Amino acid sequence: MKAAQKPVIAGHEKDVDWDKYLAAYYEKPRSSLTWSGLDVKEVYAPADLPPEQYKDVGDPGQYPFTRGIHRNMFRGRYWTRREVIGMGSPQDTHDRSKLLVDEGGSGLNTIADIPYEMGLDADHPWAQNEVGLTGVCITNMYDMETMTADIPLDKVSWSLITASTVAVVTMAQYAAVAKKRGYDLKKLRGTVQNDPVHFRYCGFRPACPLDLSVKLGADVMEFCTREMPLWYYTTVNLYDLREQGVTAPQEVAFGFLIARLYIDEMIRRGYQVDDFAQRFAFYVSCHIDIFEEVSKIRAARRIWAKLMKEHYGAQKLSSQHFRFAVHTAGCSLVPQQPLNNIVRIAYQALAAVLGGVQSLHCCSYDEPVCLPTENGHTQALRTQQILAYETGVTNVADPLGGSYYVENLTNRLEEEIYKIMAEVEKVGGMYEAIQSEWLDRVFEKEALARQKELDDRDKILVGVNMFTTDQETATPLGVQRIMKASVKQQIEMVKKLKIERNKTLWKKRILALKAAADRRENVIPCMIAATEAGATTGEMMGAVRLAFGYPYDPLEIIQAPF
Amino acid sequence: MKKEKENKDRKIKVLITKVGLDGHDRGAKVVASLLKEAGMEVIYLGMYLMPKDVVDAAIDEDVDVIGLSLLSGGHLVFTPLVVEEMKKGGFDDVLLIVGGIIPSEDIPTLKAMGVHAVFPAGSLTEPIVTYIRNHVRP
Numbered sequence: 199m200k201a202a203q204k205p206v207i208a209g210h211e212k213d214v215d216w217d218k219y220l221a222a223y224y225e226k227p228r229s230s231l232t233w234s235g236l237d238v239k240e241v242y243a244p245a246d247l248p249p250e251q252y253k254d255v256g257d258p259g260q261y262p263f264t265r266g267i268h269r270n271m272f273r274g275r276y277w278t279r280r281e282v283i284g285m286g287s288p289q290d291t292h293d294r295s296k297l298l299v300d301e302g303g304s305g306l307n308t309i310a311d312i313p314y315e316m317g318l319d320a321d322h323p324w325a326q327n328e329v330g331l332t333g334v335c336i337t338n339m340y341d342m343e344t345m346t347a348d349i350p351l352d353k354v355s356w357s358l359i360t361a362s363t364v365a366v367v368t369m370a371q372y373a374a375v376a377k378k379r380g381y382d383l384k385k386l387r388g389t390v391q392n393d394p395v396h397f398r399y400c401g402f403r404p405a406c407p408l409d410l411s412v413k414l415g416a417d418v419m420e421f422c423t424r425e426m427p428l429w430y431y432t433t434v435n436l437y438d439l440r441e442q443g444v445t446a447p448q449e450v451a452f453g454f455l456i457a458r459l460y461i462d463e464m465i466r467r468g469y470q471v472d473d474f475a476q477r478f479a480f481y482v483s484c485h486i487d488i489f490e491e492v493s494k495i496r497a498a499r500r501i502w503a504k505l506m507k508e509h510y511g512a513q514k515l516s517s518q519h520f521r522f523a524v525h526t527a528g529c530s531l532v533p534q535q536p537l538n539n540i541v542r543i544a545y546q547a548l549a550a551v552l553g554g555v556q557s558l559h560c561c562s563y564d565e566p567v568c569l570p571t572e573n574g575h576t577q578a579l580r581t582q583q584i585l586a587y588e589t590g591v592t593n594v595a596d597p598l599g600g601s602y603y604v605e606n607l608t609n610r611l612e613e614e615i616y617k618i619m620a621e622v623e624k625v626g627g628m629y630e631a632i633q634s635e636w637l638d639r640v641f642e643k644e645a646l647a648r649q650k651e652l653d654d655r656d657k658i659l660v661g662v663n664m665f666t667t668d669q670e671t672a673t674p675l676g677v678q679r680i681m682k683a684s685v686k687q688q689i690e691m692v693k694k695l696k697i698e699r700n701k702t703l704w705k706k707r708i709l710a711l712k713a714a715a716d717r718r719e720n721v722i723p724c725m726i727a728a729t730e731a732g733a734t735t736g737e738m739m740g741a742v743r744l745a746f747g748y749p750y751d752p753l754e755i756i757q758a759p760f
Numbered sequence: 761m762k763k764e765k766e767n768k769d770r771k772i773k774v775l776i777t778k779v780g781l782d783g784h785d786r787g788a789k790v791v792a793s794l795l796k797e798a799g800m801e802v803i804y805l806g807m808y809l810m811p812k813d814v815v816d817a818a819i820d821e822d823v824d825v826i827g828l829s830l831l832s833g834g835h836l837v838f839t840p841l842v843v844e845e846m847k848k849g850g851f852d853d854v855l856l857i858v859g860g861i862i863p864s865e866d867i868p869t870l871k872a873m874g875v876h877a878v879f880p881a882g883s884l885t886e887p888i889v890t891y892i893r894n895h896v897r898p
Contacts, residue, residue: 312782313781401783662884672864673863
């Protein structure tokens with residue numbers, strides 16, 4: 199009877215809760231805190247940015263670079279649209295890279311898989327199940343040749359995301375291939391992530407003992423400074439720290455203190471800061487609170503400039519520049535109602551661009567589900583392109599500069615960052631904070647707090663603790679699977695190489711590498727020579743590890759073959 | 761009556777672990793802490809463990825629940841290996857739970873392999889605690 203009274207065209211059979219509707223109409227935001235927990239006022243006014251403070255802000259392109267490192271920012275050049283790629287075999291990764299270039303990507307960006315970052319060859323007994331699952335595994339020169347085949351290395355800027363101590367190997371493999379193909383190393387452009395210190399917090403502790411992390415990190419910096427002067431030899435990774443669950447000011451404070459470990463090591467080796475600092479770069483997260491993220495970036499630029507000039511005595515302006523790439527926050531994305539992630543990513547990308555980013559990776563919407571599918575990857579690139587070509591954000595440098603709120607929040611974040619740095623000093627500095635596991639405890643505490651905020655609805659995440667729906671049964675654009683056949687073929691080729699290479703030459707070169715490491719020399723020249731003789735990632739890392747008193751195999755499963 | 765009361769008061773024993781080389785351990789550690797706060801006894805095994813290591817530890821500790829955390833796309837590789845070890849060890853009557861980066865398409869596959877429940881990224885604590893309390897062996 200009741201059903202018959204409903205209009206025939208009604209498409210919504212479920213009863214609507216009109217009280218809930220009324221409550222939503224009058225609903226106010228439940229929190230006025232920023233994502234990182236800073237309390238902010240209802241409105242900001244001229245008193246929040248007194249004119250005398252503007253000298254501490256400065257124009258874009260002027261010290262202390264709060265407003266950007268270039269005077270005209272994106273009018274000079276768009277940011278680099280660089281999507282991270284790494285999946286299956288070197289061939290699979292090569293193919294996806296070319297696809298995204300074809301779709302308008304403007305920078306190549308390949309990421310290592312877990313075995314490679316750990317310093318294991320593809321045929322290591324523990325690696326075989328995991329080759330290509332989260333990136334690409336480069337075991338030898340031929341893998342690097344396959345990944346870079348028919349791509350003009352003098353025309354592209356290639357970002358090689360190897361973060362662990364294995365970054366030395368990546369540089370050696372890339373340089374060996376470039377030399378073989380006749381390129382002048384001095385003219386090559388690109389980036390290697392090379393931040394082994396932070397990578398201990400990403401599950402790679404066996405591959406990243408602290409002393410070796412600083413030593414090999416600095417080897418890459420030194421080698422590039424001498425031989426590849428256009429190459430950005432590190433992107434100190436603040437992003438991964440943020441992904442542990444820490445706040446925006448913690449991200450910058452901890453990241454900068456890690457960066458200083460490398461700079462101090464370069465100075466200890468006899469370099470002046472102006473000899474090398476122009477190629478120092480960072481990798482930053484952009485989370486969902488737009489104003490806080492922009493302010494964080496602005497504060498970071500000012501702090502870095504002051505640190506380089508006042509503490510390290512950098513004279514060149516380019517040594518004072520905080521140059522950074524942004525990776526939108528993977529940990530902010532959820533598999534529940536996955537298409538919503540496209541919107542989250544777009545806001546985060548907007549924050550990056552309003553903050554004056556140099557290079558941007560937008561996560562694909564399927565980040566919390568699987569590696570990006572072809573369509574997911576292309577869509578993420580499209581998000582960047584809509585931002586770059588449609589919205590007008592490129593017209594004006596630092597468009598939020600002078601906003602009473604943003605300038606005030608920039609100042610507050612700067613204060614917070616200094617406060618956190620002082621806390622680390624109190625526990626004995628960053629090296630000690632790492633060794634004593636003080637930093638581990640901070641990460642654990644913060645990660646737990648982030649989950650409780652969601653459990654208690656102190657932070658809202660649509661689809662997770664509000665506006666929830668039933669569990670999805672399918673991912674809208676499908677699921678990326680790893681091509682087992684191509685990975686298997688890659689593993690077989692590694693085994694074949696180890697049998698067929700010139701054993702005398704290989705052994706001579708690998709022992710020369712170990713001797714150089716024993717003498718505490720820069721290991722990269724010997725690694726290039728060893729790579730050319732067919733030495734593999736695991737063997738070269740093993741040789742260096744042995745020289746420093748660590749087991750050949752970080753997992754202690756296999757023995758040195760030399 | 762007495763037996764029922766014992767069950768209610770008995771601490772549920774949970775093993776949380778990573779398996780293989782996957783080092784994304786933020787989630788596993790958070791879940792371990794939260795289950796502890798919910799009154800369970802939790803053993804967090806850590807990283808770089810093979811399926812046999814996981815099941816041996818589960819048998820030694822005689823846990824009620826095994827929780828695997830997988831975020832690197834290895835869930836369809838490692839889960840069946842863990843199930844196989846559980847069967848070999850005659851330890852397949854405990855709850856097996858998987859969490860992490862799991863495509864929804866793979867949830868039925870994992871359940872067919874012998875997984876009792878899957879909690880993907882973005883799960884809240886309460887449903888995990890409730891599920892364990894309601895489904896753990898008496």
